[in-house]
Amino acid sequence: MEEAEAEAEVESNRDNVExxxxxxxVHPEQISVAVAVGPDLRVFDLLAGSAASLVxxxxxxxxxxxxxxxxxxxxxxxxxxxxDDKTVKIWSTESWRCVCTVSSEKRVSAVAISEDGCHVxxxxxxxxxxxxxxxxxxxHVTLGDRKPTPLLxxxxxxxxxxxxxxxxxxxxxxxxxxxxxxxxxxxxxxxGAHEIQSFCLGHTEFVSCLAFVHARECPQGLLVSGSGDxxxxxxxxxxxxxxxxxxxxxxxxxxxxCILLRSLTISRGGKSDILDPHxxxxxxxxxxxxxxxxxxxxxxxxxxxxxxxxxxxxxIQSLQGIVLxxxxxxxxTLSVSKxxxxxxxxxxPTCLGFSPAEGxxxxxxxxxxxxxCNYPPLARVRVISAxxxxxxxxxxxxxxxxxxxxxxxxxxxxxxxxxxxFLAAAEAVKTAMRNLLIKKQYxxxxxxxxxxxxxxxxxxx
Amino acid sequence: xxxxxxxxxxxxxxxxxRKRFYRARAHSNPLSDSxxxxxxxxxxxxxxxxxxxxxxxxxxxDGSRKIQFADIGCGFxxxxxxxxxxxxxxxxxxxxxxxxxxxxxxxxILSLRVANPGQYQNVSVxxxxxxxxxxxxxxKAQLTKMFFLFPDPHFxxxxxxxxxxxxxxxxxxxxxxxxELEADPVVKLxxxxxxxxxxxxxxxxxxxxxxxxxxxxxxxxS
Numbered sequence: 142m143e144e145a146e147a148e149a150e151v152e153s154n155r156d157n158v159e160x161x162x163x164x165x166x167v168h169p170e171q172i173s174v175a176v177a178v179g180p181d182l183r184v185f186d187l188l189a190g191s192a193a194s195l196v197x198x199x200x201x202x203x204x205x206x207x208x209x210x211x212x213x214x215x216x217x218x219x220x221x222x223x224x225d226d227k228t229v230k231i232w233s234t235e236s237w238r239c240v241c242t243v244s245s246e247k248r249v250s251a252v253a254i255s256e257d258g259c260h261v262x263x264x265x266x267x268x269x270x271x272x273x274x275x276x277x278x279x280x281h282v283t284l285g286d287r288k289p290t291p292l293l294x295x296x297x298x299x300x301x302x303x304x305x306x307x308x309x310x311x312x313x314x315x316x317x318x319x320x321x322x323x324x325x326x327x328x329x330x331x332x333g334a335h336e337i338q339s340f341c342l343g344h345t346e347f348v349s350c351l352a353f354v355h356a357r358e359c360p361q362g363l364l365v366s367g368s369g370d371x372x373x374x375x376x377x378x379x380x381x382x383x384x385x386x387x388x389x390x391x392x393x394x395x396x397x398x399c400i401l402l403r404s405l406t407i408s409r410g411g412k413s414d415i416l417d418p419h420x421x422x423x424x425x426x427x428x429x430x431x432x433x434x435x436x437x438x439x440x441x442x443x444x445x446x447x448x449x450x451x452x453x454x455x456x457i458q459s460l461q462g463i464v465l466x467x468x469x470x471x472x473x474t475l476s477v478s479k480x481x482x483x484x485x486x487x488x489x490p491t492c493l494g495f496s497p498a499e500g501x502x503x504x505x506x507x508x509x510x511x512x513x514c515n516y517p518p519l520a521r522v523r524v525i526s527a528x529x530x531x532x533x534x535x536x537x538x539x540x541x542x543x544x545x546x547x548x549x550x551x552x553x554x555x556x557x558x559x560x561x562x563f564l565a566a567a568e569a570v571k572t573a574m575r576n577l578l579i580k581k582q583y584x585x586x587x588x589x590x591x592x593x594x595x596x597x598x599x600x601x602x
Numbered sequence: 603x604x605x606x607x608x609x610x611x612x613x614x615x616x617x618x619x620r621k622r623f624y625r626a627r628a629h630s631n632p633l634s635d636s637x638x639x640x641x642x643x644x645x646x647x648x649x650x651x652x653x654x655x656x657x658x659x660x661x662x663x664d665g666s667r668k669i670q671f672a673d674i675g676c677g678f679x680x681x682x683x684x685x686x687x688x689x690x691x692x693x694x695x696x697x698x699x700x701x702x703x704x705x706x707x708x709x710x711i712l713s714l715r716v717a718n719p720g721q722y723q724n725v726s727v728x729x730x731x732x733x734x735x736x737x738x739x740x741x742k743a744q745l746t747k748m749f750f751l752f753p754d755p756h757f758x759x760x761x762x763x764x765x766x767x768x769x770x771x772x773x774x775x776x777x778x779x780x781x782e783l784e785a786d787p788v789v790k791l792x793x794x795x796x797x798x799x800x801x802x803x804x805x806x807x808x809x810x811x812x813x814x815x816x817x818x819x820x821x822x823x824s
Contacts (some may be wrong), residue, residue: 267763269770291769291770293770293773294770294771295772296733296734296771297632297733297734297763298734318734318735319642320737320738322737324773333769334773335772335773335776336773336776337742337773337774337776337777339742340777341645342644342737342738343643344641344642345642379630381742447611580637
C-alpha cells in the first residue's frame with residue numbers, strides 16, 4: 142500500500158515538473174513584447190500595432206516542448222528562446238526570422254546575451270553553461286546551425302538564471318545550491334571562462350533570479366538576487382560581499398498590515414483591534430496560505446530592475462501582485478517601498494519585464510498545461526505604469542495598455558481568460574518549481590522499500 | 603551497554619579505531635543530493651569545532667590563521683596524519699563524501715590527539731561533497747596546497763562527469779588556490795603515506811603524478 146502511494150506521488154511529481162510557467166520579455170525600446178506559453182512563442186509588434194509573424198526555416202521549426210527562457214539582447218537586435226526540446230533559437234528582432242538554431246544535449250534552463258550582442262550563452266540542466274558565437278547575424282542573414290562550446294560549469298546543479306554585468310566584463314550564474322558565481326567573461330569566450338572573480342554566498346536556498354541595479358557611482362552595477370529562501374539580497378560582485386538582505390515575504394506582509402489596519406479601523410468606526418498581520422493579509426485575499434507548504438511557499442520567482450534601477454519589482458509565489466523595493470546605492474541597502482496588488486483578479490505573476498523607454502512594468506501569469514484539469518495553455522498579461530519613487534503605480538486596465546485589445550488577443554491567445562484557472566495555475570507552477578529546485582527529503586521509514594529497486598544488491602539476495 | 607559497544611570499535615592496544623567497523627563501499631554517489639550541513643560561506647565555517655585547541659572560542663575574530671592544505675577525498679586519512687607532524691604550524695583539512703569513513707577519520711584524529719598531547723591539533727576532517735561545495739569552505743586564494751590522491755579515472759564516457767579533475771572543476775580549484783610554485787617535500791609522501799599508495803606498493807604497481815599549470819589570467823598577457 143505504501144509503495145503504491147509512494148509511486149503515485151512520484152508520478153504526479155514528474156507530471157508537475159513538465160508544467161512550465163508563462164514568460165514575458167519586453168524589447169528595450171518597447172518596440173515589441175514577447176510571451177512564451179508552453180511551446181508557443183507569441184510576439185506583438187507595438188510599432189506596427191499587430192502580431193509579428195515568426196519565420197523559422199532554421200532546423201526544426203519552432204519549439205516542440207515548453208519554452209523555459211526568453212530574452213531580448215540589451216541592444217534590441219537579438220531575441221533568444223530556449224526550452225525543453227533541447228534547442229536554443231536565436232531570432233532577429235527586425236525581421237522576426239530565426240537566424241540560428243543551436244542544439245543542446247540537455248534541456249535548457251536559462252539564456253543570456255552578451256552586452257555587445259556577439260555571444261549567446263545558455264545553461265543546461267546539468268549545470269554547464271555553453272556559449273555560441275553569433276557575431277555577424279543581421280536581419281536576413283541566416284547562420285544555420287551552430288555548435289556550442291562549454292564555457293563554465295556548476296557541478297550538477299540546475300542554473301535558473303544567467304546574467305551579464307552591465308559593463309559586459311562578467312557573466313553571472315546562479316544555481317540551485319544557493320551559489321552565485323561571478324566569472325570574468327574573456328575576449329575569446331570559445332576557449333572557456335576560467336577566471337572566477339568571486340562567489341556571492343549567502344542565500345540558504347536556490348537562487349532563482351538575478352538583476353543589476355545601475356548606478357553612476359558604480360559602473361559595474363550592484364547585483365540583486367532573489368531566492369527560494371524568500372529574501373532579496375544586494376551584492377558587490379567584484380568581492381562577492383553581501384551588502385544587504387531584504388526579507389521580502391515577511392516585510393511586505395508587515396507593510397501591508399499597516400495600510401489594512403488603518404482602513405479596517407476606519408470602517409469599524411474608529412475602534413482598533415489587534416489583528417494578526419498574517420490573518421489580515423489572508424483576509425484581504427492577497428496571500429494564500431497552504432499550511433504544510435508554509436516553509437517553501439514564498440520563494441521569489443522573478444526580479445526586475447526599473448529605469449533608474451532604484452526601484453526593483455519582485456514577484457513572490459502566492460503573492461497576488463508585486464512588491465517594489467527601493468535600493469539606496471550610497472548606503473547600499475534595500476528596503477520594501479510598496480506592495481502593489483491587482484484589484485479584482487487573482488493574479489500571481491510568473492514573470493516580469495520592464496521597458497525603460499516607457500517606464501512600464503509588464504507582468505504575465507500562466508502555465509503551459511495543467512495536468513489535472515484539461516485547460517489549454519493559458520496566459521494573462523497586465524501592465525503597471527508610473528513605476529517611480531514619487532508617483533503611485535497605476536495598474537492599467539485592458540484598454541489602457543499599449544497595443545490594447547489586439548495585444549491581449551495575440552499574447553494571451555484570447556481577449557479574456559477564465560479566471561478560475563489562475564489559482565490552479567499558480568499552484569501548479571509553485572509545485573513544479575519546488576520539485577525542480579528544492580532538494581527532496583526522503584522520509585527514513587520507507588527507506589527499505591525504496592532500496593528494493595537498487596540493482597547492485599540484487600546479487601546478494 | 604552502549605558504552606562497551608562504542609569502545610569495541612576502538613582497539614584496546616593502540617587506542618585507534620578499528621577499520622573493521624568502518625568499512626564502506628569504495629564509491630559514494632557525488633551526483634546525489636545528500637543532506638549534510640554546509641557552511642553558507644567561508645566566514646561561517648566554525649574553526650573552533652575542528653581545531654579546539656587552536657581556536658578555543660567560537661568567535662574567531664582575527665581570522666589570521668586559515669586552512670592552507672586540503673585533502674580532497676581523504677579516505678581513511680593516511681596522508682593527513684603524515685602531513686600533520688611534518689607541518690605542525692599549518693592548518694589542514696580532509697574532505698570525504700562517505701559518512702562511515704569520515705567517522706573513522708574523526709575517531710582516529712581524536713585518539714591520536716589524546717595519545718600525543720599537543721600534536722595532531724592542526725588536522726581535521728569534514729563530510730562534504732567537495733565537487734559542489736569547495737567555494738563554501740575556502741575563500742579566494744586561501745589554500746596553498748590541494749591533494750587529490752588516486753582519483754577514480756571513470757573511464758566510461760558517461761561517467762566522465764563524475765571525475766574529480768575536470769576542466770570545470772579545475773576553475774574552482776584555481777580560485778581557491780594561491781598562485782605559487784615550489785619544489786616540495788610533500789611529493790615523496792604522495793606515493794607512500796596513503797593507504798591506497800601503500801596498497802599499490804604492496805602489489806608492485808606504479809604511481810603516476812599529473813601536473814596542471816594555471817592558465818595565465820587575462821590581465822597578465824599583453
